[in-house]
Amino acid sequence: MSTPQVQREIARFVSRTPGSRALQQEAARYLPGGSSRTTAYFEPYPIFVDRGEGHYVYDVDGNRYLDFMLNATSLILGHAHPAIVGALQEQASRGTAFSAPTEAQIRLARLLCERLPSLDTVRFTNSGTEATLMALRAARAFTRKPKIAKFEGGYHGSHEYVSVSVRPPAARLDPAGPTALPEYPGQPPGVIAEVLVLPYNDLPRCARLLRQHREELACVLVEPVASAFGYLPARREFLVGLRELTAELGLLLIFDEVQSVRLAPGGAQEVLGVVPDLTCLGKTIGGGMPVGAFGGRAEVMALFDPTRGAPLAHAGTFNANPMTMVAGEATLRCLTPEVYARLGALGESLRQQLRALFARLQVPAQVTGIGSFFGIHFTAEAIVDYRSVLRGDRTLAQGLFVGLINEGILLQSSCAGALCTLTTAAEVEALVAAVERVMRRLRSP
Numbered sequence: 001m002s003t004p005q006v007q008r009e010i011a012r013f014v015s016r017t018p019g020s021r022a023l024q025q026e027a028a029r030y031l032p033g034g035s036s037r038t039t040a041y042f043e044p045y046p047i048f049v050d051r052g053e054g055h056y057v058y059d060v061d062g063n064r065y066l067d068f069m070l071n072a073t074s075l076i077l078g079h080a081h082p083a084i085v086g087a088l089q090e091q092a093s094r095g096t097a098f099s100a101p102t103e104a105q106i107r108l109a110r111l112l113c114e115r116l117p118s119l120d121t122v123r124f125t126n127s128g129t130e131a132t133l134m135a136l137r138a139a140r141a142f143t144r145k146p147k148i149a150k151f152e153g154g155y156h157g158s159h160e161y162v163s164v165s166v167r168p169p170a171a172r173l174d175p176a177g178p179t180a181l182p183e184y185p186g187q188p189p190g191v192i193a194e195v196l197v198l199p200y201n202d203l204p205r206c207a208r209l210l211r212q213h214r215e216e217l218a219c220v221l222v223e224p225v226a227s228a229f230g231y232l233p234a235r236r237e238f239l240v241g242l243r244e245l246t247a248e249l250g251l252l253l254i255f256d257e258v259q260s261v262r263l264a265p266g267g268a269q270e271v272l273g274v275v276p277d278l279t280c281l282g283k284t285i286g287g288g289m290p291v292g293a294f295g296g297r298a299e300v301m302a303l304f305d306p307t308r309g310a311p312l313a314h315a316g317t318f319n320a321n322p323m324t325m326v327a328g329e330a331t332l333r334c335l336t337p338e339v340y341a342r343l344g345a346l347g348e349s350l351r352q353q354l355r356a357l358f359a360r361l362q363v364p365a366q367v368t369g370i371g372s373f374f375g376i377h378f379t380a381e382a383i384v385d386y387r388s389v390l391r392g393d394r395t396l397a398q399g400l401f402v403g404l405i406n407e408g409i410l411l412q413s414s415c416a417g418a419l420c421t422l423t424t425a426a427e428v429e430a431l432v433a434a435v436e437r438v439m440r441r442l443r444s445p
């Protein structure tokens with residue numbers, strides 16, 4: 001359901017982006033709907049990018065955008081950072097991929113193992129999807145049990161077992177609590193049967209369900225900061241409770257830190273003080289190159305050890321390719337504790353300014369987030385889980401998202417985003433001022 005105000009923003013978007021519209025039409029001849037990435041499409045069509053420089057992206061029509069989308073938060077140093085461009089140029093001239101290890105993979109692995117409390121050892125993949133896929137496989141092989149637990153509304157990539165109850169529509173939700181719902185018709189019932197779906201932030205209910213299914217369960221997969229809920233940090237006592245429960249029941253606790261690793265050198269597990277058995281990583285650790293990683297307790301990761309017969313195979317033509325490794329290393333070397341602290345303070349300032357703005361405008365809204373993450377929800381209700389997110393006003397969110405593009409600012413279409421190391425108080429102010437202008441437009445007849 002759209003409104004005249006949202007239609008007005010869309011019309012303005014269309015008038016500013018004729019080049020993108022033409023490319024969308026061209027793209028649609030060869031790619032379904034012109035798209036190869038569900039999350040990069042929005043109505044009426046996405047901007048087509050010409051280039052990125054620092055905090056900015058330029059579209060093919062010459063419009064400039066202040067980028068808080070940052071390729072799904074992965075570009076923590078902004079676009080085309082000189083340290084990364086230099087590292088990639090140097091590596092490209094020496095070869096981009098080999099069927100053999102390079103020293104670069106040791107350097108990035110060492111940096112990650114030194115920083116993340118849960119990592120004894122780590123393996124690299126090419127995406128976060130593969131990281132959660134392999135972590136679940138490791139947990140099953142280690143515990144010799146088939147079932148996995150995940151949370152309602154939790155996104156962990158696009159492979160089969162995590163594609164359960166990711167975006168269930170309100171009409172299909174059981175009022176009594178989460179159930180395992182397929183994401184597409186024809187999804188094998190056998191997959192659904194092996195996934196236990198839990199309510200986020202509800203420890204008593206999780207405890208009941210986990211105890212009930214303990215005999216078949218291998219692990220609990222959870223984001224300590226729920227990206228799909230506007231970067232909502234889990235309540236600390238909830239995570240502590242999950243840690244204690246999983247340890248007691250003999251299940252592995254897996255943190256999906258594909259996004260939240262950008263919070264601190266040791267990721268959300270450092271910030272929230274809870275150490276899982278396995279951790280999945282991605283996005284920022286690849287410096288803008290395709291990446292994923294999973295790691296954790298040595299005895300679990302030993303399942304992949306080729307010197308001990310490796311009961312678990314994990315191949316991948318581009319695993320630990322040196323382009324990704326050097327870009328990731330260059331990124332992590334720029335990310336000192338001081339840099340994370342500055343980003344966190346700036347993020348807190350943004351969240352406070354947005355809350356004050358919505359209060360002043362008398363718009364019922366919640367601003368979620370932690371550290372350099374933020375999310376905006378149009379609801380008077382506190383955000384605690386998937387269902388509270390779902391009850392937000394999506395039309396208003398769509399209006400803000402498109403309105404901000406018209407203001408030269410990019411957020412994720414869910415009205416969430418992240419800061420990068422180039423963000424200063426000026427960019428935060430620019431974002432808040434633009435949100436105010438768009439909200440006023442969306443409320444005027």
Ligand SMILES: Cc1ncc(COP(=O)(O)O)c(C=O)c1O
Pocket residue numbers: 072126127128129130132155156157158223227256257258259282283291292
């Ligand atoms: C929390 C989380 N896990 C996993 C993934 C999947 O990562 P990728 O897109 O690299 O496959 C994402 C991607 O957005 C994510 O946000």
